Amino acid sequence: MSDPPSESVSPLPLVIAVDGPAAAGKGTLARRLAAALDLAHLDSGALYRAVGLAVLRAGGDPADEAAAVAAAASLDTGRLSDPALRAPETGDAASRVAAFPSVRAALLDFQRRFARNPPAGRRGAAIDGRDIGTVVVPDAPVKIFVTASPDERARRRFAELQAAGADVIYPAVLSELEARDGRDSSRAVAPLKPADDAAILDTSTLDAEAAFRAALDIVAQRAPGWRRLVQDVR
Numbered sequence: 464m465s466d467p468p469s470e471s472v473s474p475l476p477l478v479i480a481v482d483g484p485a486a487a488g489k490g491t492l493a494r495r496l497a498a499a500l501d502l503a504h505l506d507s508g509a510l511y512r513a514v515g516l517a518v519l520r521a522g523g524d525p526a527d528e529a530a531a532v533a534a535a536a537s538l539d540t541g542r543l544s545d546p547a548l549r550a551p552e553t554g555d556a557a558s559r560v561a562a563f564p565s566v567r568a569a570l571l572d573f574q575r576r577f578a579r580n581p582p583a584g585r586r587g588a589a590i591d592g593r594d595i596g597t598v599v600v601p602d603a604p605v606k607i608f609v610t611a612s613p614d615e616r617a618r619r620r621f622a623e624l625q626a627a628g629a630d631v632i633y634p635a636v637l638s639e640l641e642a643r644d645g646r647d648s649s650r651a652v653a654p655l656k657p658a659d660d661a662a663i664l665d666t667s668t669l670d671a672e673a674a675f676r677a678a679l680d681i682v683a684q685r686a687p688g689w690r691r692l693v694q695d696v697r
């Protein structure tokens with residue numbers, strides 16, 4: 464019988480699926496994991512936001528499937544840095560276009576290719592979204608479902624929007640967030656839910672640093688070949 468792989472052997476490509484509801488801290492966490500472990504990062508929500516924004520800018524209705532799928536089919540995945548992508552109304556439009564199976568299908572292949580062949584020769588990928596661990600990369604070795612109480616998530620989103628100079632009130636932020644979670648969780652296709660084998664990370668009482676450290680522990684547990692690198696990062 465051959466020996467088990469030694470921890471000094473170079474690690475296998477690593478895919479970390481980071482899913483969870485709005486404003487749970489998925490993006491910050493996935494970006495930090497990617498930077499620390501030399502992985503490519505993909506914010507899959509930006510794809511749905513770009514589709515929603517394209518529909519809005521064309522004067523269309525995000526609830527119109529034909530308009531949404533046309534926008535998804537012609538999406539330029541190289542241009543996902545428009546600040547308008549972060550606006551609350553774009554998040555709302557994203558959640559509406561994301562409920563159409565045809566839109567999801569149009570974006571699936573790009574996400575899967577990103578996971579299998581991470582750009583720029585990276586050693587793997589950290590992808591954040593709603594269905595990465597359940598649908599996009601169900602065989603990802605590390606799945607983290609990041610969550611926090613609705614109040615805490617709304618508080619964070621409110622602070623973010625205020626810091627960006629937006630004229631917002633807390634109750635409106637909370638109700639928008641709850642409406643979006645409700646829509647994302649109840650849709651028929653690829654709803655927001657933890658994969659059966661996801662580690663649940665509740666960040667209600669954790670700051671970004673503590674969440675990052677807890678996530679590194681999960682990576683070390685789930686991807687033993689990466690333990691050495693995780694230790695170096697710590």
Ligand code: DC
Pocket residue numbers: 485486507508509511512554557558561562591592593594595643647
């Ligand atoms: O993560 P975010 O807030 O940028 O996502 C915006 C919307 O996009 C979200 O409300 C639902 C949708 N989305 C999705 O359906 N599946 C994903 N993998 C990522 C986002």
